[in-house]
Every structure is written in C-alpha cells, then in structure tokens.
Amino acid sequence: xxxxxxxxxxxxxxxxxxxxxxxxxxxxxxxxxxxxxxxxxxxxxxxxxxxxxxxxxxxxxxxxxxxxxxxxxxxxxxxxxxxxxxxxxxxxxxxxxxxxxxxxxxxxxxxxxxxxxxxxxxxxxxxxxxxxxxxxxxxxxxxxxxxxxxxxxxxxxxxxxxxxxxxxxxxxxxxxxxxxxxxxxxxxxxxxxxxxxxxxxxxxxxxxxxxxxxxxxxxxxxxxxxxxxxxxxxxxxxxxxxxxxxxxxxxxxxxxxxxxxxxxxxxxxxxxxxxxxxxxxxxxxxxxxxxxxxxxxxxxxxxxxxxxxxxxxxxxxxxxxxxxxxxxxxxxxxxxxxxxxxxxxxxxxxxxxxxxxxxxxxxxxxxxxxxxxxxxxxxxxxxxxxxxxxxxxxxxxxxxxxxxxxxxxxxxxxxxxxxxxxxxxxxxxxxxxxxxxxxxxxxxxxxxxxxxxxxxxxx
Numbered sequence: 001x002x003x004x005x006x007x008x009x010x011x012x013x014x015x016x017x018x019x020x021x022x023x024x025x026x027x028x029x030x031x032x033x034x035x036x037x038x039x040x041x042x043x044x045x046x047x048x049x050x051x052x053x054x055x056x057x058x059x060x061x062x063x064x065x066x067x068x069x070x071x072x073x074x075x076x077x078x079x080x081x082x083x084x085x086x087x088x089x090x091x092x093x094x095x096x097x098x099x100x101x102x103x104x105x106x107x108x109x110x111x112x113x114x115x116x117x118x119x120x121x122x123x124x125x126x127x128x129x130x131x132x133x134x135x136x137x138x139x140x141x142x143x144x145x146x147x148x149x150x151x152x153x154x155x156x157x158x159x160x161x162x163x164x165x166x167x168x169x170x171x172x173x174x175x176x177x178x179x180x181x182x183x184x185x186x187x188x189x190x191x192x193x194x195x196x197x198x199x200x201x202x203x204x205x206x207x208x209x210x211x212x213x214x215x216x217x218x219x220x221x222x223x224x225x226x227x228x229x230x231x232x233x234x235x236x237x238x239x240x241x242x243x244x245x246x247x248x249x250x251x252x253x254x255x256x257x258x259x260x261x262x263x264x265x266x267x268x269x270x271x272x273x274x275x276x277x278x279x280x281x282x283x284x285x286x287x288x289x290x291x292x293x294x295x296x297x298x299x300x301x302x303x304x305x306x307x308x309x310x311x312x313x314x315x316x317x318x319x320x321x322x323x324x325x326x327x328x329x330x331x332x333x334x335x336x337x338x339x340x341x342x343x344x345x346x347x348x349x350x351x352x353x354x355x356x357x358x359x360x361x362x363x364x365x366x367x368x369x370x371x372x373x374x375x376x377x378x379x380x381x382x383x384x385x386x387x388x389x390x391x392x393x394x395x396x397x398x399x400x401x402x403x404x405x406x407x408x409x410x411x412x413x414x415x416x417x418x419x420x421x422x423x424x425x426x427x428x429x430x431x432x433x434x435x436x437x438x439x440x441x442x443x444x445x446x447x448x449x450x451x452x453x454x455x456x457x458x459x
Contacts, residue, residue: 008217009226010139012051014329015209016230017142017237019097020202022149022323023295026242028195030176031287033185036195037235043196043418044234046411047203048227050389053396053408055214055223065211066344070455073395077451082208083341084444085388087357088380089207090334091364094120095374096295097327098365100320103302116365119324123332124358127339128351134336138329145325146233152318153240153247156301159309160247166254173250176284180242191287193421194382200418201381202234204330206388212337237326241298244319248301249284251308252277276300290429291382292375298323335361372433379437380444383426387419388444 028036058068070076098115102108130137164170179185200206217223256273259265282289283297301319305312335357343353368374381388390412397408426438447454 007135007139008213008221009229010142011135011333012213012226013230013233014138014142015204015333016202017146017233017326018202018204018330019093019323019327020198021234021237022241022326023096023298024198024291025202025238026245027283027289027294027297028191028198028287029180029238029242030246030284031179031185031191032187032195033179033182035183035185035187039187039192040195040199042414043199044203044231046414047200047205048231049407049411050205050393050396051203051210051227052223054210054392055217057396058211058214059217059219059221062215064215064344065208065341068211069395073398074455075395075398075451076454077447077449078391078394079208079341079345080447081388081391081444082206083338083345085381085385086207086209086334086338086341087360088364088377088440089204090120090331090338090357090361091116091368092377092381093327093330093334094361094365095368096378097324097331099299100302100323103299103316103320110369113366113369116368117362119328119331120335120358120361120365123328123335124354126332127336127354134332138332141325141329145322145329146237148318148322148325149237149240152315152322153244155311155315155318156244156305156309157247159305159311159315160250163309164250164254166250166257169250169254169257172253172281173247176246176249176281177243179284180239180246188287189421190425193418193425194287194291196418197382197386197422200389200415201385206381206385206392207334207337208341208392209333209337211392212340244301245280245284245298248304249277249280252280252300252304255304255308276304280304290431290434292378292433295378331361372436375431375433376437376440379426379434380441383422383434383438384419384441384444386415386422387441390415390419391445391448 025040028040032039058065061068061072063072066076066079069079094116095112098119099109099112101115102111105111126137127134160173164173252273256270256277259270259273279293279297280300283294302316305315309315335354338357339350339354342348342357343350346353348356364377368377393408393412393415397405397412423438423442426434429435
C-alpha cells in the first residue's frame with residue numbers, strides 16, 4: 001500500500017507540475033518579485049482546498065465522477081463542460097510542450113504540430129501497452145524532469161556568469177535576478193488577475209481530474225501530504241525557471257551588443273538578436289505583455305544560449321527535455337482522465353473512448369499551426385479557467401460532499417472575481433484572436449443550460 005501511495009503522489013505531481021511552471025508563472029515572479037509569490041499563495045490555497053475536497057468526495061463515496069454529479073450533486077451538465085475544457089487543455093499542452101523539441105532537431109517550427117501529434121500517440125501507446133506500469137513511468141519521468149530543471153538552471157547561471165564581459169549585460173542580468181527576491185517591484189491589477197488565473201490553470205483545476213483520481217485512490221493515501229509535496233516542488237520549479245530566464249538576459253544582450261560592433265554580422269541578424277533580448281526583458285519587467293508573446297519567450301532561451309555560452313548543447317538538451325517531460329506527464333493524465341469521463345458518459349469501451357479523446361487532442365494541436373488559432377485556444381484556459389474551476393467546485397457546495405459549505409462558497413466567490421477579471425481583460429485586449437478564445441471559453445458553459453433535460457433523460 002505504501003508503494004501505491006508514493007506512485008499516486010507522483011501521478012498528481014506529474015499532472016500539476018506542467019508546462020505553465022516554465023512558460024507563465026516565472027513571468028510574475030520576475031515582474032512582481034516576492035510580492036507576486038505571496039499573492040500567488042491565494043489561488044494556491046484555493047487549489048489545495050478544492051483538490052483535496054474533490055478527491056475526497058469520490059474516494060469516500062466510491063462514486064465515479066458522472067455518478068457523483070448525477071446522483072449526489074444533480075449537476076450532470078457540468079461533466080460536459082469539464083470534459084470539453086479538458087480536451088482543449090490536452091491540445092494546448094501537447095502543442096506547447098512539443099515546441100521545445102524542435103531545438104533538438106531542425107529548429108523549424110512548422111514541425112511542432114507533427115511533434116504534438118506524435119506526443120499524443122506516444123502517450124496513448126504508453127496507456128495501452130504499459131497498463132499497470134503507467135504510474136511507475138509517470139513517477140520516473142517526474143523525477144527526471146525535476147532533476148533536469150534544477151541542473152539546467154545551475155548550468156545557465158554558472159555559464160552565463162563565466163562569459164559575461166559587458167557591463168551593460170551584467171546590469172540587465174543583475175536587475176532581473178535581484179528582482180525575483182525584491183519587495184519593491186510594482187504591481188498592476190491586470191498582471192495580478194493574470195497571475196491568479198495562471199496559478200488556477202497551473203494546478204489543473206477545471207478538468208475534473210481530481211474527482212476521477214479520488215474514485216480509484218487507495219484508502220491509505222494522505223492527500224494532504226501529497227499536496228504539500230506538490231506545493232514545495234511547484235515553488236522550486238517556478239523559481240528555477242524564473243532564474244533560468246533572468247540569467248539568460250545577460251548573454252542575450254551581450255550577443256546583440258557584439259553583433260552591432262561586428263561588421264561580419266548582418267543588420268538582419270543584429271535585429272533578430274535585439275528582438276530576443278527585448279522580448280526577454282519585457283517578460284522580466286512588464287506584467288501586462290500579452291500572454292501569447294510571453295509564452296514564446298521561453299523558447300528564445302535555446303537560441304540565446306547557442307553560440308553564446310560554453311556547453312550550450314547540454315543545457316539546451318536538459319532544459320528542453322524538462323519542459324517536454326513536464327508536458328508529457330500532464331498529457332498522459334489528461335488522456336486517461338478524459339478517457340474515463342467519456343466512457344462513463346457515453347458508455348464506451350476503454351479503447352474507443354481513449355481513441356476519441358486522443359483524436360480530438362490531435363486535431364486541436366494540428367489547428368494550432370495557424371497563429372490565430374494558436375492564440376485562440378491558448379486563451380481559453382486563461383480567460384475562463386477560473387470560471388470552469390468554479391463550476392467544478394459547485395457539486396461540493398450543492399451537496400454534503402464537503403465538511404464546510406461555507407468554505408466552498410467563499411472559494412467559489414474568489415474564483416468568480418478572478419474569472420470575471422480575466423474575462424474582462426480578454427475582451428478589453430483588442431485582439432480578435434484573444435476575444436475569440438474568451439468566447440469559445442464561454443461556449444463551454446452552454447451544457448449547463450440543459451442540466452434539467454439531462455436529469456430527466458437519465459431517469
């Protein structure tokens with residue numbers, strides 16, 4: 001039993017510790033400093049409470065998620081909202097985790113959708129062939145990407161410090177590094193709302209995963225200890241990624257500075273180097289930079305390191321695989337949880353439901369080769385993620401599944417405020433793709449309008 005508990009802990013950790021710890025959360029640790037970290041504890045505590053309550057609700061009752069929503073909470077429509085949100089998360093996670101792999105191969109971003117499709121196929125094969133060994137696989141990969149992340153951060157720091165000769169480059173890097181632990185960084189309401197939303201999304205709320213995990217979790221599993229471990233690991237990984245960004249800022253500026261004084265380097269190449277430095281600096285200092293641009297910045301690091309720091313290939317290998325493995329463990333969990341949810345709702349076999357979930361994920365990942373579609377699908381979780389998490393929490397409030405309905409009501413109220421804020425900024429962005437992402441996110445709530453019909457149809 002003890003071994004199963006450890007494996008279940010890694011399953012949850014592998015799901016939560018995903019690509020957003022690399023792509024989004026470091027931005028707010030850099031722009032807001034320790035203020036940002038303290039603010040992020042608000043949604044972290046909310047997430048911990050909801051994860052524990054949702055998992056315990058199905059573990060205690062031993063209901064499957066759809067049974068719980070239908071028989072106890074009387075809200076089967078929420079299941080469809082959660083399932084659609086899960087499928088979008090699957091497509092987005094597959095695409096952005098696979099993007100890093102191009103730096104191990106051709107560097108051509110046109111191959112990202114293909115790599116995303118192959119990643120989903122790999123995850124499906126692991127679920128079908130590994131069977132009872134999937135938990136062991138996730139555990140091993142989780143350990144690997146945590147170790148790789150820490151090592152790559154240390155290497156980036158040491159190698160960057162060893163090559164910097166430009167005083168201006170040292171200044172920019174020092175500003176970024178010291179900003180992470182500073183209390184003097186200014187806050188913006190827009191940035192704070194997006195930070196709160198990002199933490200909710202990073203913890204994987206809104207996809208119904210924790211209800212499903214609770215339905216097969218062993219009796220002796222201590223969710224509180226598991227979540228405490230995940231909380232510590234998430235902080236370590238997010239700060240490690242932030243420091244990787246900060247220490248890359250020095251080599252980025254030095255590369256641009258050298259190109260300006262080198263007649264052999266074309267103006268176009270100098271402009272490219274300046275663009276990378278400028279994007280990284282904006283990431284570190286401007287909390288209101290549009291989300292799609294912020295996500296792109298992480299992938300500049302391999303380009304910055306290559307040719308500018310010694311041992312760059314090793315660092316790139318570790319960094320890219322860290323991101324990919326973080327995404328792969330999340331993808332495996334999303335596939336399996338989506339499979340279980342769909343098979344319950346549609347009464348399908350495991351193979352058929354898994355195939356449907358995988359195919360939809362592949363289609364979404366393929367569509368993201370179009371820039372506007374990529375922005376649109378990326379913005380779905382970051383515009384309505386908190387509202388979907390609120391819907392996910394509603395069954396706890398509407399029944400006796402939790403010890404404190406008052407606490408659930410308070411949490412739902414906070415999620416409503418965060419959700420309305422993120423929706424407002426999405427519609428105020430002025431970007432058609434961002435607005436369409438928010439609209440698609442709101443469409444996910446349409447099944448709630450037919451909840452009564454679903455209840456009658458199952459009688």
